[in-house]
Amino acid sequence: MKTTKYGVMLLASVMAFGALTMNPVAAETTPAVKVANDVKQAKVITIKGSDAMQFDLKEIKVKAGQKVKLTLTHSGKLAKTAMGHNWVLLKPGVDIAAFGSKAAAARETEYIPKSEEANIIAHTKLVGGGESDTVEFTAPAKGTYTFICSFPGHYALMKGSFIVE
Structure with missing residues (x-):
């Protein structure tokens, strides 16, 4: 199987999106964590x-x-x-x-x-x-x-x- 640079980027994007959509807790806490880090x-x-x-x-x-x-x-x-x-x-x-x-x-x-x-x-x-x-x-x-x-x-x-x- 030949993988191109774009194929790897697409695969990484799909995996990241899947991780967020399959883990609703992570998706809900991410903005709060960002705000907490901004305040720090x-x-x-x-x-x-x-x-x-x-x-x-x-x-x-x-x-x-x-x-x-x-x-x-x-x-x-x-x-x-x-x-x-x-x-x-x-x-x-x-x-x-x-x-x-x-x-x-x-x-x-x-x-x-x-x-x-x-x-x-x-x-x-x-x-x-x-x-x-x-x-x-x-x-x-x-x-x-x-x-x-x-x-x-x-x-x-x-x-x-x-x-x-």
Whole structure:
């Protein structure tokens, strides 16, 4: 019997399909196992903030319960005293304008107001041109969250959606 490369591929495909259809338990658990493995794998994210007061990402997607390792890089040249950036993930329902107002007055804590710590899921340090900082955290429950830069006035332009699936 002569077997071609295509014959072997066809045979392997038929055997794999047969194994899945003949074993309903394997077919049912495969997606759940994939989701569990996705959650175990840390999601590595790099986001940049520029001297033009812009994040390069407006949307970030992760899985609920997934480990997240987010690095904020300031791609500009200005010092953090003039054009500092941070990345702040807020809990649902936080009034962003009120948070931003309190943050503007929190210079001594790098614009992270002590009175608002309960409304923050995670945040980076304040960075200037050429600097970066990394924060690691576990993604919260499914939903859409807002992330901002809390440097005075930046939240109006530097914000985005953190989507947890």
